[in-house]
Amino acid sequence: MNTFAQYYNENKNDIDAVLLDIDGTVLHGPRAIGNSPAFIDELRSNGTPFFFLTNDGNHSLEQKCSFLRRCGVNADPEEIISCSGVIAKIAADNNYTNKKFFILGELGTPSFAAEAGIIECRNIDEIDECTGVINGEGDYDWHHHMEAVLGYFIDHPDSPYIVPNPDSYWPNSKNGKFGVGAGGQARFITGLLGEMGINIKLTYLGKPYSGIYDYTIDKLKKKHPEKNISLNRIYGIGDYLKSDIRGANNYGITSVLVLSGVSKFEHIADAPADSRPHLIFDSLN
Numbered sequence: 441m442n443t444f445a446q447y448y449n450e451n452k453n454d455i456d457a458v459l460l461d462i463d464g465t466v467l468h469g470p471r472a473i474g475n476s477p478a479f480i481d482e483l484r485s486n487g488t489p490f491f492f493l494t495n496d497g498n499h500s501l502e503q504k505c506s507f508l509r510r511c512g513v514n515a516d517p518e519e520i521i522s523c524s525g526v527i528a529k530i531a532a533d534n535n536y537t538n539k540k541f542f543i544l545g546e547l548g549t550p551s552f553a554a555e556a557g558i559i560e561c562r563n564i565d566e567i568d569e570c571t572g573v574i575n576g577e578g579d580y581d582w583h584h585h586m587e588a589v590l591g592y593f594i595d596h597p598d599s600p601y602i603v604p605n606p607d608s609y610w611p612n613s614k615n616g617k618f619g620v621g622a623g624g625q626a627r628f629i630t631g632l633l634g635e636m637g638i639n640i641k642l643t644y645l646g647k648p649y650s651g652i653y654d655y656t657i658d659k660l661k662k663k664h665p666e667k668n669i670s671l672n673r674i675y676g677i678g679d680y681l682k683s684d685i686r687g688a689n690n691y692g693i694t695s696v697l698v699l700s701g702v703s704k705f706e707h708i709a710d711a712p713a714d715s716r717p718h719l720i721f722d723s724l725n
């Protein structure tokens with residue numbers, strides 16, 4: 441078994457920081473993958489800066505942290521970065537604080553949007569009062585809410601449509617099937633609008649888009665002002681070529697694919713050049 445932990449042990453002096461995807465990399469559903477908890481402890485005891493970086497946008501940092509802890513992974517909410525955490529930066533940069541946004545689905549408990557000072561609205565009768573839309577995930581009344589959002593963008597085509605998780609689908613470890621991701625939902629709605637001649641620009645926050653990396657690098661530098669961190673000495677580890685590997689490559693981070701999740705070895709040859717990993721391992725540890 442070829443693991444990133446072995447590589448890390450031989451090269452740790454050349455590794456400035458590690459960014460770890462969670463699902464498919466550290467955890468598989470309710471279980472830790474291999475000996476991933478021991479590797480996290482090792483990073484911590486060696487003082488290697490690290491963050492968990494997840495496109496799961498509908499669980500708060502506290503919720504995600506409790507999933508990790510239940511699987512035996514020693515984690516702190518402060519060590520986790522969710523795509524929905526970037527809502528705080530978007531809200532501050534664009535003056536969305538105290539503005540009302542229509543929310544499709546959930547954005548964690550507590551909600552990332554509420555924590556960012558955005559007023560959440562899920563009442564379709566009030567959608568026209570909203571500054572924009574944020575596409576969360578989870579259980580909600582797709583029929584009425586998606587139709588309301590479709591109507592909203594026909595009337596307000598210049599309003600922001602924020603999509604924390606760009607993924608089209610996600611593997612559901614509970615039943616072995618797939619869930620429709622926020623990205624898939626948003627592109628369904630904008631696809632219909634496109635057919636009507638209305639082009640809506642989606643603002644994606646998670647991997648592979650730069651928002652989550654800007655946010656992470658900023659946090660990394662603030663947390664470790666004493667370290668001189670170089671982008672190409674940051675190792676971005678994940679199981680999905682389209683998000684983890686493409687995102688790391690486009691940002692100038694060293695990309696590491698682990699074959700313990702979604703992407704398989706045979707997918708690499710067919711992947712676009714920007715989605716091929718610098719390093720490949722069977723698993724994290």
Ligand SMILES: [Mg+2]
Nearest residue numbers: 461463464679
């Ligand atoms: Mg993953």
